[in-house]
Amino acid sequence: MSGPRTWRGKVFIGVSLDGYIARSDGGIEWLSDPPDDPGHVPGHRGPNPPAGYEDFMVTVDHLVIGRGTYEKVLTFGFWPYGAKQVVVLSTTLARDHDERVAVARNLPEVLGVLDDGAAKGVYVDGGRVIQEFLRADLIDELIISIAPVLLGGGLPLFGRLASDMRLTHKGTSTSDTGMTSIRYIVTR
Amino acid sequence: MSGPRTWRGKVFIGVSLDGYIARSDGGIEWLSDPPDDPGHVPGHRGPNPPAGYEDFMVTVDHLVIGRGTYEKVLTFGFWPYGAKQVVVLSTTLARDHDERVAVARNLPEVLGVLDDGAAKGVYVDGGRVIQEFLRADLIDELIISIAPVLLGGGLPLFGRLASDMRLTHKGTSTSDTGMTSIRYIVTR
Numbered sequence: 544m545s546g547p548r549t550w551r552g553k554v555f556i557g558v559s560l561d562g563y564i565a566r567s568d569g570g571i572e573w574l575s576d577p578p579d580d581p582g583h584v585p586g587h588r589g590p591n592p593p594a595g596y597e598d599f600m601v602t603v604d605h606l607v608i609g610r611g612t613y614e615k616v617l618t619f620g621f622w623p624y625g626a627k628q629v630v631v632l633s634t635t636l637a638r639d640h641d642e643r644v645a646v647a648r649n650l651p652e653v654l655g656v657l658d659d660g661a662a663k664g665v666y667v668d669g670g671r672v673i674q675e676f677l678r679a680d681l682i683d684e685l686i687i688s689i690a691p692v693l694l695g696g697g698l699p700l701f702g703r704l705a706s707d708m709r710l711t712h713k714g715t716s717t718s719d720t721g722m723t724s725i726r727y728i729v730t731r
Numbered sequence: 732m733s734g735p736r737t738w739r740g741k742v743f744i745g746v747s748l749d750g751y752i753a754r755s756d757g758g759i760e761w762l763s764d765p766p767d768d769p770g771h772v773p774g775h776r777g778p779n780p781p782a783g784y785e786d787f788m789v790t791v792d793h794l795v796i797g798r799g800t801y802e803k804v805l806t807f808g809f810w811p812y813g814a815k816q817v818v819v820l821s822t823t824l825a826r827d828h829d830e831r832v833a834v835a836r837n838l839p840e841v842l843g844v845l846d847d848g849a850a851k852g853v854y855v856d857g858g859r860v861i862q863e864f865l866r867a868d869l870i871d872e873l874i875i876s877i878a879p880v881l882l883g884g885g886l887p888l889f890g891r892l893a894s895d896m897r898l899t900h901k902g903t904s905t906s907d908t909g910m911t912s913i914r915y916i917v918t919r
Contacts, residue, residue, distance in 0.1 A: 560875065560915070561750065561888075562749065562750040562889070573895065580918060582901075582916075582918070584901050584903075587778050587903070589905060590775050677881070687748065691897065691915060692895055692898060693898065695894070695895070695896070696892070700749075701881060702883070703884055704882070704883025704884070707761065708881040708883070709879065709880055710748065710880060710881065710909070711768050711909065712771045712910075713771075713772050715772075715775070715903060717777060722900075723913050
């Protein structure tokens with residue numbers, strides 16, 4: 544990549560209160576199909592509420608995901624990304640495995656694909672990919688939706704950083720299902 | 732302890748977005764003295780907003796803290812707990828070390844002190860003590876205030892659990908300093 548970055552890196556993800564994006568076996572039923580609980584306070588949109596998934600997706604033209612997320616998506620039975628360019632960051636997936644995705648072996652290759660595609664909004668998804676992008680200072684905003692459950696273990700959303708990353712809080716909303724969604728931009 | 736538990740176990744704590752209550756060296760300046768950021772959205776009290784610290788403290792008559800929290804509190808230069816009974820869970824602190832606290836060697840001893848004191852509301856504080864109380868199913872509600880920062884490491888708030896712990900979301904509010912506070916009760 545030459546010159547300043549022309550795209551915004553974005554995270555949109557659900558997480559348990561204790562910071563896991565999936566169980567150790569990849570299970571996300573606690574997020575996708577939570578138990579009914581009429582005791583949750585009714586959902587509320589605070590000032591400047593974070594976008595929901597569909598409105599968020601309008602703001603991105605590329606996705607970068609890891610092999611774990613890619614394989615999870617294949618189990619859905621449909622391809623959720625439409626015509627958006629999907630880059631799978633994987634050292635092992637065959638490059639011609641799936642014509643719907645570009646395979647990148649490392650971060651520089653990902654950046655090359657994004658450059659070639661004149662990316663503007665990049666949805667970065669999956670724990671390890673998010674962590675790698677955060678460490679490389681390639682994330683500009685995060686919408687984190689906190690599910691009302693403690694899992695006690697699983698795949699963590701966040702990992703080690705070389706230094707603090709300050710965030711600016713841009714809005715919070717809640718849902719009838721007990722989720723609290725918070726939007727941050729990375730403070731620079 | 733004989734018979735059903737007569738007190739409610741409560742957590743009220745600040746945490747970084749990546750789940751740490753302090754740096755590895757105990758530092759909490761990111762929480763107690765956060766940098767000014769006029770970019771945060773103005774604070775907003777949603778429906779049924781969580782109590783602030785002073786209102787929360789009115790609801791507790793006992794505290795249970797670990798040695799780390801106890802020693803942190805000693806650095807404050809004042810004793811923040813007034814006449815509330817403080818129990819320090821520590822295997823090493825001398826029992827007659829400080830007349831303001833009761834020292835308990837293990838969880839059964841803590842429960843004995845709470846029983847003797849006819850506890851009604853118990854503020855459980857400090858990462859390891861909170862984790863031990865959660866694992867023993869002794870926590871009934873949590874007010875978690877999420878600070879707008881990623882630390883990348885430190886002392887984690889949550890730990891391993893034998894099974895999921897479902898939570899009921901009772902309210903969320905935000906502050907001008909970018910904090911999002913969420914109140915949960917443990918679903919039973």
